[in-house]
Amino acid sequence: MNKPKPMEMASRIPQSSSVPKRSRSYFDTLWKDIRRDKYLYLLALPGLLFFLIFKYVPLYGILISFQNYSPFAGMMHSPWVGFEHFQRFFSNPDFAMLFRNTMAISLLRLVLFFPLPIILSLLLNELNSVIYKRVVQTVVYMPHFLSWVIIASLTFLLLAKGDGLVNKIFESLGWAKVDYLTNPNLFWLMLTIQSIWKETGWGTIMFLAAIASVDPQLYEAARMDGANRLRLMWHVTLPAMRTVIVILLILRLGEIMDVGFEQVFLMYNGAVSQVAEVFDTYVYRVGVQQGQFSYSTAVGLFKSVVGLILVVFANWLAKKFGEEGVY
Numbered sequence: 001m002n003k004p005k006p007m008e009m010a011s012r013i014p015q016s017s018s019v020p021k022r023s024r025s026y027f028d029t030l031w032k033d034i035r036r037d038k039y040l041y042l043l044a045l046p047g048l049l050f051f052l053i054f055k056y057v058p059l060y061g062i063l064i065s066f067q068n069y070s071p072f073a074g075m076m077h078s079p080w081v082g083f084e085h086f087q088r089f090f091s092n093p094d095f096a097m098l099f100r101n102t103m104a105i106s107l108l109r110l111v112l113f114f115p116l117p118i119i120l121s122l123l124l125n126e127l128n129s130v131i132y133k134r135v136v137q138t139v140v141y142m143p144h145f146l147s148w149v150i151i152a153s154l155t156f157l158l159l160a161k162g163d164g165l166v167n168k169i170f171e172s173l174g175w176a177k178v179d180y181l182t183n184p185n186l187f188w189l190m191l192t193i194q195s196i197w198k199e200t201g202w203g204t205i206m207f208l209a210a211i212a213s214v215d216p217q218l219y220e221a222a223r224m225d226g227a228n229r230l231r232l233m234w235h236v237t238l239p240a241m242r243t244v245i246v247i248l249l250i251l252r253l254g255e256i257m258d259v260g261f262e263q264v265f266l267m268y269n270g271a272v273s274q275v276a277e278v279f280d281t282y283v284y285r286v287g288v289q290q291g292q293f294s295y296s297t298a299v300g301l302f303k304s305v306v307g308l309i310l311v312v313f314a315n316w317l318a319k320k321f322g323e324e325g326v327y
Contacts, residue, residue, distance in 0.1 A: 061075075061297065062297060062300075062301050063075060064078065064293060064294050064297050065085055065086075065294055065297040065298035065300075065301050066080055066081065066082060066083070066085075066294075067079060067080050067081060067294055068081050068294055069293050069294040069297075071293075081294075085294050085295045085297075085298035086298050086302065088295065089295065089298055089299055089302065094277070094282065097274065097277060098277060098278060098279050098282055101188075101275055101276065101277060101278050102257055102259055102278045102279050103256070104188055104275075105188050105191055105192070105259045105264075105278065106255075106256040106257070106259055107256075108188055108189070108191075108192045109192055109195055109259075110252060110253075110256070112192055112196065113192060113195055113196050113199070113200070114248075114249065114252060116196060116200045116203075117199075117200055117201075117203030117204045117207060118207055118241065118245060120140065120200060120201070120203075120204050121204040121207035121208050121211060121241070122233050122237060122238075124136065124137065124204065124208065125208070125211050125233075125237060126229060126233075137201070137204075139201075140200065140201025140202075140204070141201045141202055142201070143197055143198045143199075143201065143202075144198060144199060144201065144202035146198065148260075148262045148263045148266055149262075149266065151194055151197075151198055151263070151266075152263070152266035152267055155181075155190070155194065155267070156181065159180040159181055159190075160181060161177050161178070161179040161180070161181070161182075164180075166178075166180075181267075181269065181272075182269060182271035182272060183271075183272075184271070184272045184274060184275045187267070187272045187275045187276055188275065190267070191259075191263060191264065191267065194263065194267075195260075195263070206244050206248065207241050207244060207245075209244075210240055210241045210243070210244040211237055211240060211241060213240065214236065214237065214240045218236050219232055219236055222235060222236055242323070243323065243324055246318050246323045246324070246325070247324070247325070247326055249314070250311060250314040250315055250318060250325065250326050251311070251326065253310045253311060253314045254307045254308070254310055254311035254314075255307060256306075256307065256310060257279060257303040257306050257307055258280065258303065258307070259278050259279075259280065260280070261280035261281060261284065264276060264278055264280065264281055265280075265281055265284070268281060279299060279300075279303050282299065283296045283299050283300055286299075287299075311326070315327060
C-alpha cells in the first residue's frame with residue numbers, strides 16, 4: 001500500500017474555527033473586536049482620551065530635565081546636560097528637608113486617614129434605617145465638594161490666634177490662646193485633620209460598593225452559628241473588602257510623594273516654612289517663580305519614578321501574599 005504523504009495527512013486534520021488564520025493580522029483582529037464591542041469602547045473613550053491627552057502626550061516634556069532648556073531655543077535646540085540637574089537636586093541641602101516633610105505628611109495620612117473610610121463604611125453598613133443611612137452618607141460626602149480655598153478659609157476662621165472661634169472660646173473660659181497656624185509642631189497634624197474631614201466620607205464609596213456585593217446568605221449562616229455584629233464585621237464584611245483595601249493601598253503608596261500642592265500652598269506661611277516646604281511647592285517656587293524649568297522638571301521626574309517603584313513593589317508584594325493586586 002502507498003502511505004499517504006505528510007502534506008496529505010496534514011490536509012485531513014480538521015482545522016478549529018477558533019484559531020485565527022495566519023494571514024489575519026493583529027490590526028484586523030483588533031478592528032473586529034472593536035466592531036463587536038463598539039459600545040463598550042465608546043463608553044471608555046472619554047477616559048482613554050483623558051489619559052492620552054493629559055498623561056501620555058505631556059511625557060514628551062520630561063526630556064527638558066536632561067537639558068538646559070530655553071523657551072527661545074525650544075526642546076530641539078536646547079543643549080543636553082545629562083543628569084546634571086539631578087545631581088544638583090540630590091546635593092542641594094533642601095533635598096533632605098523636602099524629603100522629610102513630604103514623607104512625614106504622607107505617612108501621617110496613610111496611618112491616620114487611610115483606615116478611617118474603612119471604619120466609617122463598616123459603621124454605615126450597620127445602620128438599619130435606610131433613610132438615616134442616606135442622610136449620614138450625604139452629610140459626610142459634602143466636604144469633598146468644597147475647594148481647598150474654602151477649607152483653608154474655614155481653618156483660618158476657626159484657628160486664628162486673634163479672632164479665631166476656638167481661641168475666642170478659650171479666652172471666654174480664661175485659658176491662654178494657642179497659635180495653631182504658625183506653630184511648626186502642629187502643621188503636619190493640621191493638614192492631616194483637614195484631609196480627614198474633607199475626604200473620609202468620599203472614601204467610603206468604594207468600600208460600600210464592596211460591602212454591597214456580599215451574599216446575604218453569608219450573614220445568615222454566620223448568625224446561625226452564633227456570630228454577633230462584631231464577629232460579622234470581622235469574619236464576613238472585612239474579608240469582602242480585602243481586595244478593594246489592597247488595591248487602594250497600592251495606589252495610595254504610588255501617590256506618597258504627592259501631598260497636594262493646593263492645600264499646602266494655602267496653609268503655607270513664613271513661620272512654618274521649614275516643615276511646610278514639600279516637593280510640590282518647591283517645584284512651583286523654582287520652576288514657575290524662578291523660571292528654572294529643567295531643574296523643576298527633574299524634581300518632578302524624581303517624584304514620578306519613586307511613585308512608580310513603590311507601586312510596582314507593593315503590587316509584587318500583594319501578589320506574593322496571594323492578593324490580586326492592581327495588574
